[in-house]
Amino acid sequence: HVQPILDQSEVYSGCYARVSLNFYAFNTNGNKGVACGLGNIQKIKDGPRLGGRTTANDDFVSEDADDDFLS
Structure with missing residues (x-):
């Protein structure tokens, strides 16, 4: 099913995808190399996010939210 991706958040580090790449050589002002x-x-499908990002809800909401941590 080829459908356009209209929401940029649908593509993220960790999702499974096929991509088309274009490799090319460059030689500019003495800088030589290969770029992509x-x-x-x-x-293709969703996968776990890479990079260790968590939500604020995961980081700060706990079952003991009413406890005063200073006492």
């Missing part, structure tokens, strides 16, 4: 350009993305 990202073309199209076809999302």
Whole structure:
């Protein structure tokens, strides 16, 4: 099912996808190398987010929220 991705949050580090890449060599002002350009993305399925990001809810809400941590 080829459908456009309209919401940018649908593509994230950790989702499974097929991508088209364009590799090219460059030689600019004495800088030489190989670079890669990202073309199209076809999302296959969701996966766990990479990078260790958590939500504020996960970090700060606990079952003992009424406890005073200073006492």
